[in-house]
Structure formats: C-alpha cells, structure tokens
Amino acid sequence: MTKTPGISGLIFEEPLLWEKGQKGRHGMSIPASDVPPAEFPAELQGAGPEFPDLSEIDVVRHYTRLSQWNYGVDSGMYPLGSCTMKYNPKINEKLAATPELAAAHPMLVDDEVQGNLQIMYELQQYLAAITGLPGVSLQPAAGAHGELTGMLVFAAYHRSRNSRRTKILIPDTAHGTNPASAALCGYKPVPIKSGANGILKVQSIAEAMDEECAGIMITNPNTLGLFETNIREIADIVHAKGGLVYGDGANMNAIMGVINAARCGIDVMHLNLHKTFSTPHGGGGPGAGPICVTAELEKFLPVPSAIKDGDIYRLNFNRPESVGRVHAFHGNFSVLIRAYCYIRTMGAENLKKASQLAVLNAAYIKEQLKGTLQLAYNRPCMHECVFSDALQAEDKITTLDIAKRLIDYGYHPPTIYFPLVVHGALMIEPTETECKDDIDQFIATMKLVVQEAKEHPELLRQAPVKAKLRRLDETQAARKPCLCG
Ligand SMILES: *Cc1c(COP(=O)(O)O)cnc(C)c1O
Numbered sequence: 001m002t003k004t005p006g007i008s009g010l011i012f013e014e015p016l017l018w019e020k021g022q023k024g025r026h027g028m029s030i031p032a033s034d035v036p037p038a039e040f041p042a043e044l045q046g047a048g049p050e051f052p053d054l055s056e057i058d059v060v061r062h063y064t065r066l067s068q069w070n071y072g073v074d075s076g077m078y079p080l081g082s083c084t085m086k087y088n089p090k091i092n093e094k095l096a097a098t099p100e101l102a103a104a105h106p107m108l109v110d111d112e113v114q115g116n117l118q119i120m121y122e123l124q125q126y127l128a129a130i131t132g133l134p135g136v137s138l139q140p141a142a143g144a145h146g147e148l149t150g151m152l153v154f155a156a157y158h159r160s161r162n163s164r165r166t167k168i169l170i171p172d173t174a175h176g177t178n179p180a181s182a183a184l185c186g187y188k189p190v191p192i193k194s195g196a197n198g199i200l201k202v203q204s205i206a207e208a209m210d211e212e213c214a215g216i217m218i219t220n221p222n223t224l225g226l227f228e229t230n231i232r233e234i235a236d237i238v239h240a241k242g243g244l245v246y247g248d249g250a251n252m253n254a255i256m257g258v259i260n261a262a263r264c265g266i267d268v269m270h271l272n273l274h275k276t277f278s279t280p281h282g283g284g285g286p287g288a289g290p291i292c293v294t295a296e297l298e299k300f301l302p303v304p305s306a307i308k309d310g311d312i313y314r315l316n317f318n319r320p321e322s323v324g325r326v327h328a329f330h331g332n333f334s335v336l337i338r339a340y341c342y343i344r345t346m347g348a349e350n351l352k353k354a355s356q357l358a359v360l361n362a363a364y365i366k367e368q369l370k371g372t373l374q375l376a377y378n379r380p381c382m383h384e385c386v387f388s389d390a391l392q393a394e395d396k397i398t399t400l401d402i403a404k405r406l407i408d409y410g411y412h413p414p415t416i417y418f419p420l421v422v423h424g425a426l427m428i429e430p431t432e433t434e435c436k437d438d439i440d441q442f443i444a445t446m447k448l449v450v451q452e453a454k455e456h457p458e459l460l461r462q463a464p465v466k467a468k469l470r471r472l473d474e475t476q477a478a479r480k481p482c483l484c485g
Contacts, residue, residue, distance in 0.1 A: 014065045021052025027059060069468055071412050073280065077434055077442055081384045081415035081427025082175065082223060084253055084275035085282055089345075092278045092338040101337055106329035110314050117313035120306035120330065123340045127292055130343075130351070131249065131269050132262030135298030137305060138290045138336055139327040143250045146270025146289030147181035147217070149302060150246050152323040153268055153293060154214045155185060156300040157244060160321065165214040165243070171200055172421050173222035175248055187214055194421065198224045198377035205234045215243035220264070221254050223419040224377055225362060225384035225427070235265020244268065244297075250289075252276045253432065254359055254383035257352025261292070268293045278342035279335045288335040302326050357432035358383040361439055365428055368443045372450050376422040384429035388422050397453040397460050399424040404471065405449045407464035411442065 072078070078085035096102065104116055124136040140146040151168075158165050168187040170179045172194055179189035192208055195201040205216065216238050220228045228234070235245045247266035253276040261269050273279055274287035281287055293301060303322045304315035315330075330336075346354065359382050366375065366385035373387035389399040403413035403426070415427040430439055452459050464470055 014062065014069075017054060017059070017062055018052045020058055020062065021054050023053050025053040025055045025058065027054055027056040072282070076410060076412070077430070077438055078282075078412040079414045079428045079430050079442065080282075080412060081225070081386070081429040082251070082418070083282065083415065084251065084272070084383075084429060084431055085412070086253070086275075086431035087433035088278045088280045088338070089342070091345075092341045095341045096334045096337040098337075102334065104333075106333070110312075114313055116333070117306050117315065119337060119340050120333075121308055121313050123336055123343070124290075124306060126340070126343045127271060127290055129348075130252070130256055131266075131271070131292040132260035133266070133269060133292035134295050135293040135301055136290055137293075137301040137326075138288065139302045139325065139331040140270065140289040140291060141327055141332055142274075142287045143175075143248075143270055143272045143289040144177040144181055145326065146272075146291045147177055147246070147248065148184055149289075149323070149326050150268040150270060150291050150293075151181055151185035151187065152326075153291070153297055153300045154187075154244050154246070156321065156323050157297060158214055160300075161242075163211075163242060165212055167213045169205065169208055169213055169216040169238075171216075171218060171222065173198065173200075173224050173226075173419060174217055174219045175223055175250065176418075178217040178219065178246075178248060182217060192216075194222070194224075197379060198222070198226045198421075199228050200230055200234060202230050202233045202237065205237050209237055209241045209243060211241055213238075213241065213243050215245055215267075217246040217248060218266075219248040219250075221251055221382035221384075223427075224386050224421070225254075225381040225429075226377060226379065227255075227382050231264045231266075239265065249292075250275055251383060252355075254355055256355040257348055258355055262294065267297060273335050273339040277339035279338045286332040286335055288332045288339070290331070304330070306330075354432045355383075358430075361430040361432060361434060362428070364436075364439060365430055365443060369428075369446055372447050373426065376425065383431070384427055386419070386422055387426045387428070389424035389426070392450070392453050395453050395457050397457055399426050401457075401460035401463065402426065402446075402449055402453070405452065405460045405463040406445065408466045409445045409449070411445065 127136050128134045140149045168182045170189045171192045182189050244267040247269040249269040250272040270289045270291045274281035299321045303319050304317045307316040374390035376386040399416045403416050406413045
C-alpha cells in the first residue's frame with residue numbers, strides 16, 4: 001500500500017482493496033453464537049477465493065474515491081464538440097427502470113406487451129415527425145450502426161433497380177464514422193473538399209456525382225458546426241443522377257423543429273438518441289441510432305417494426321425486401337424509453353426551443369472567444385464552434401496544451417484536433433443545458449488559460465498538474481491497450 005503523508009480532497013493514489021485489507025477486519029457485526037459449534041462437512045471445505053478482510057468504511061471510501069476520479073456531465077460542463085454531452089433529466093432514468101418496461105422479456109407475445117409496443121410505435125411516429133421522413137427503424141444501436149443500416153438501405157434500393165454503384169461521395173466535413181460505414185458496406189468513399197467558407201459548394205458535387213455513385217453522405221450541421229445551406233441543390237443534383245442522400249442527423253439537437261430533413265432532399269437519416277434524446281453517454285454504454293427514411297425506402301428497413309392494427313399494436317415482420325435484422329430483438333429498448341419520455345415531456349415547442357438554445361449558447365461562446373482564439377470560419381455557427389491554436393503559435397502553445405490546462409481548472413476539454421480540416425482544431429459544444437453563468441465561467445477560464453499561454457507558457461506545457469494522470473501516450477494506448485489495471 002502506498003503511504004502518502006496527509007490527505008487531500010483529491011485522492012491521487014487509491015490502493016487496490018487487496019492492498020488495503022488487514023487480516024481480521026470485517027464489515028458487519030453478528031451476535032456471538034449461543035449454540036455449540038458443529039463440525040463443518042469435509043466435502044464442503046476447500047480453499048475459497050482469497051478475498052481481503054475489510055471494514056465497511058474501507059469499502060465505502062474506496063468506491064467513493066474511485067467514483068470521484070470520474071468526470072461526467074453531472075459533475076460539470078463537458079463541452080466536447082460533436083458529442084452533445086448534455087445534462088439528461090434523471091426522471092427519464094427512473095421511467096426507463098419501471099419494472100414492466102425494464103424486465104419485459106423481448107420474446108413475450110405481442111398481447112402481453114401492448115404498452116411496450118405502443119411506446120415503440122409512438123416513438124417511430126415522433127421521430128418521423130421530427131425528421132419529416134415517415135419510415136423508421138428503431139433497431140440500430142448507435143450512430144455509426146444507423147449509418148451502416150442506412151448504407152444497406154442504399155444498396156438494397158440500387159439493387160432493386162438493377163443499378164450497380166460502387167462509390168459514395170463524402171465531404172471532408174463529414175463525421176469520421178461516415179466513410180467507415182460506407183466502406184463497411186462495400187462502397188468506396190470519394191472525398192469532397194468543402195469550400196473556403198467551410199460548407200459544400202454545389203459545383204463540387206456537380207463535378208463528382210456520376211452514375212457510379214450510390215449517393216452522398218452529408219453531416220448537417222457539418223463537423224465545423226456550420227449548416228450546409230446548399231443542401232437542397234446538392235440533393236437535387238444527386239437525385240438527378242439516380243443517387244440517394246444520406247443525412248447524418250447525430251446532431252439533431254441543433255435543428256429539431258427548425259429543419260425538415262425530407263424537405264432538404266434527404267432520403268435516409270439517423271438520429272443519435274444518446275446525444276439529443278436524453279440517454280447519458282460517453283462511457284460506451286448502450287445507445288440507439290434509429291434511422292428514418294422516405295416512404296419509397298421504407299420497404300427496405302430492418303424487421304420487425306412496430307405497427308398499429310386497429311387498437312392493437314403488433315410487430316411486423318412482413319417486409320420481403322427488408323435488409324434483415326441489424327440487432328437482436330428490438331434495439332436497445334431502455335434507450336428508446338428515455339427518448340420517448342423526453343419527447344413527450346418536452347413537446348414540439350420545447351424541442352424546438354432546446355435547439356434554439358443549443359445554437360444560441362454556441363454562438364455566444366463563438367462571439368466571446370473570437371480574438372482570444374482564432375475562429376476557424378467566421379460565419380454563423382450552429383450548436384458548436386470551432387477555433388484553432390493559430391494565435392498561440394508565437395508562444396509555441398498548442399491546442400493540446402490548452403486542453404490539458406483546462407483540466408486543471410476542472411473542465412473536461414473540448415474536442416481537439418477534429419475536424420481534420422482545421423489545423424489544431426478546438427471544437428466547443430456547450431449544449432442547451434448549460435446556463436449563462438456556467439458558460440461565462442467557461443469563457444473566463446478559457447481567456448485566463450490563453451493569457452497564461454502568453455505570460456507563463458510553462459504552466460500549460462506542464463498541465464495538467466491536478467489530475468491523477470497527466471499526459472498519456474495516446475498512440476500507445478490506442479495501439480496496445482492495457483485493459484487489466
Ligand atoms: C457522434 C456522431 C456519430 C457517431 O455516433 P455513435 O453513436 O458514436 O456511433 C456520427 N455522426 C456524427 C455527426 C456524430 O456527431
């Protein structure tokens with residue numbers, strides 16, 4: 001056991017329970033036995049697991065300390081761009097844990113789970129209303145999984161028309177999962193450069209789109225936090241050549257109730273319920289990436305989906321041209337419940353307001369910090385804004401140093417070095433759930449860090465000094481992960 005003198009609020013070293021244990025400690029008191037001891041049968045004796053002897057307080061402190069090493073949306077602002085790390089109302093956790101929902105076996109017959117099927121059916125309807133796309137599958141388990149399902153739908157559509165297409169257009173401002181999902185489905189991603197103002201030029205699509213291309217995957221708002229204002233014209237070009245338009249709607253919290261995807265010419269779109277619709281994420285836990293499609297493409301969606309037959313809800317497996325299943329049973333049901341509760345409690349008006357606030361908060365940060373940090377594209381942003389470290393170059397301070405110093409001030413750093421189109425990018429997404437006081441405090445901290453970069457650059461290069469671990473070898477961690485402590 002490591003012995004560091006003194007104690008502090010921040011526990012830097014916490015030994016393993018095995019190192020902490022002392023023979024003879026125990027975590028409960030039982031009355032002394034008042035009957036004579038009996039012989040313990042030999043066949044039941046043997047070497048049990050070597051558990052350490054611990055008191056109750058040993059255990060409580062150990063796990064409480066470990067929990068304090070964690071940083072989450074519940075502990076502070078988490079402005080990780082492209083991730084929508086927003087506060088999720090706890091009531092939705094409680095509702096998702098309702099025994100009738102949480103303990104329902106997915107193989108129960110339709111008659112016995114009418115309420116659950118109703119939730120699925122109505123959620124499909126709500127997501128259709130939010131996107132303007134009537135066909136919905138709740139099965140995909142994440143955003144990237146929704147993209148892959150969307151690409152399978154693209155492929156099924158082209159196959160049904162005897163059209164062999166091998167490529168797909170992907171702008172350089174698309175999320176990184178887009179080309180990966182397309183490639184996994186056998187399409188060759190063709191990168192498209194965005195224009196000087198950070199959005200797509202109609203001309204670039206007109207030049208690249210041909211009848212070998214299955215379509216285009218557009219992230220909108222794109223990963224620069226900018227709205228692709230030419231989306232409709234781009235969609236028309238793609239459609240004219242027989243292609244389809246995929247809209248990456250992971251960042252729906254910027255446009256809910258404001259933009260209708262169908263009217264933008266989008267044919268398939270996924271939503272990240274674990275970003276916009278009240279499922280906490282970031283720890284790799286379950287998510288959901290439902291896809292919404294046009295009426296024409298609905299027949300290709302995964303089976304089953306929930307349907308309403310008179311007053312009865314049923315699962316519908318009758319879709320002969322379906323791409324099949326992409327998930328066991330019905331997707332991550334608990335995530336669907338949270339989204340359903342969130343949408344029901346918010347209502348259309350408040351969903352729209354949430355998007356407006358998400359955009360307002362990002363725009364406020366952009367305005368307050370431009371000049372302190374170099375703004376990548378000086379035009380109105382959506383729910384996130386992207387800066388770079390260009391102004392800090394003369395002090396030889398990089399985006400990484402700034403991010404690490406923010407940790408010392410108790411912030412989770414923004415997304416860094418992404419999107420790739422901005423050298424030394426710092427991508428900040430405050431989300432709609434931060435209040436102005438907290439955003440102002442973040443802005444003030446960012447300004448302080450940038451001032452330190454000028455006056456005491458060493459502070460930034462050494463940072464973080466208050467974290468348990470400091471500068472990790474991220475390449476090594478990715479290439480040779482050590483997962484056993
Ligand atoms: C987060 C995100 C994704 C990927 O979602 P996952 O659930 O992590 O697979 C895709 N596109 C965009 C724009 C995103 O922000």
